[in-house]
Amino acid sequence: MVDQVIAFFKRIFAALGRGASVVIAWLFWPFRAAHGWYGNRNGVIKIPIAIALVFFIGLYGYFIWQTQVWTNFNPDYVKDYKFAERTLAAGQELPVPAPITTAAPAPSTTEPAVAAARSCQSSAIVDVSAGLIDYNVDQNAWISSMLLYRLGLFGMDWDSTPFLDNKASFQRGVNQAVRRTSVELVDSLGRVRGTSGIDANLQSARGNLQFDEYSWYFGLNPFGPKTPSPSYYRSAAESLRKFNASLALCNSVFDGRADNLIQFVDRIANDIGGTSAILRERSENYNGGWFDTRADDRFWFAYGQLYGYYGILSAAGADFSQVIRERNLTSLWNDTLLQTRAALRIQPMIISNGDESGWVMPSHLATMGFYVLRVRSNLVELRSVLDR
Incomplete structure (x- = not known):
């Protein structure tokens, strides 16, 4: 037997x-x-094929390296901006430093006094927005417009596979936060409502940030050469820095009124609310666990969006510091930032979209959705207090 x-x-x-x-x-x-x-084959055929093979191996090696290495990724990047050292809200005139007096003989003739140049507090929101663009396209390669990303895996969109798309989704999430912020800078924050025109630098930045995220040097629709996406985003960052330089010279406007902060917070809450709905839809209708090939790009887009908004909201706390103090919002504002930072602790190696009541495969989308809703709830509460 x-x-x-x-x-x-x-x-x-x-x-x-x-x-x-x-x-x-x-x-x-x-x-x-x-x-x-x-x-x-003879050498005439072998050599060109060998060169082409080496070229493609090198191209794919570079592509894989760029998708897997996240240069300068740091959820605590806000600390580098040292917002606590800012004593005034954005746009307010900085005090003129006292002149340094030294013992010197009295001049024989009286000369007219030269007025000190005015200077104003630059915008932390603009600083962070430009920094996030620099992180996306200069410190790292912009994955979504790379040739091999556009070609996909044997013609299949990389987002439909579990491979090499996490960084691209994260970058698009960060870019979404910067795009939304650029719109608010143009429409309300960077102008005095009803009495000033749109700032040309902010308008340029907004236009460049709305550009297609997938554009390479050549396209089929329309057919012909194109300017790649990263070039537009770099131009947007340059325009933002020009605005801040102008603001520092008191030649531009940052309107830090409470109603502008209300609108800004409201728009951010709506933006991440849309992301929450996407996470919920995927989590409820697709329970493939570790085999859901679209769960990773949903997760990392939401993560990137919160990564961007963590810096932007921290910057808004500096730019609107006077409003926050007057409305006694310091504690609630800091709690919102803590909730946003808490979401950035979730960094699973493999994203699973399992059943919420399951015990084998976790549901990372449901977990991220929970944190997104917590942040949105705090923003809604902030808006409610500001609107009283």
Whole structure:
């Protein structure tokens, strides 16, 4: 009886081995055939093929490296801006430093006094927005417009696969936060409502940030050469810095009124509310666990969006410091920032979209959705207090 059981399992393992051999042979057959064909060619054909092969291997190596290495990724990047050292709200005139007096003989003639140049507090929101763009396209390569990302995996969109798309989704989430902020800078924060025109630098930044995220150097619709997405975003960052330089010279406007802060907070709450709905829809209708190939891009887009808004909201706390103090919102504002930062602690290696009541595969989308809703709830409460 024991011999029969052993013989049965031997046959099972032998069959599995033969099956695995067939699968491996089938997978490697194209490479063996190509190797045989290549070996029978002369040097005139071999050399160009070898050069092309080395080129594509290098191209894919660079692409894989850029998608897997996240340069300067730091959820605590806000600390580098040292917002606590700012003593005035954005746009307010800075006090003129007292002149340094030294013992010197009295001048023989009286000369007219030269007035000190005016200077104003620059905008922390603009600083962070420009910094996030720099992080996306200069410190890292912009993945979504890279040629191999556009080509996909054998023609399949990378977002529909579980491979190499996490960083691209994260970058698009950060970009979404910066885009939304640029709109508010143009429409309300960077102008005195009803009495001033739109700032040209902010208008330029907003226009460049709305550009297609997937544009490469050449496109089919319309057919012809194009300017790639990163070039537009770099131009947007430059325009933002020009605005801040002008604001520091008191030549531009930052309108830090309470109603502008109300609108800004409201728009951010609506923006992440839309992301929450996307997470909920995916979590409720697709329970593929670790095998849901779209769960990762949903998760990392939401993560990137909160990553961007964490810095922007921290900056808004500095730009609207006077309003926050007058409305006694310091505690609530800091709690909102803490809730946003708490969401950035979730960094799973593999994103799972399991059933919320399951015990084998976790539901990372539901967890991220919970944090997104907590942040949105705090923003709604902030808006309610400001609107009283």
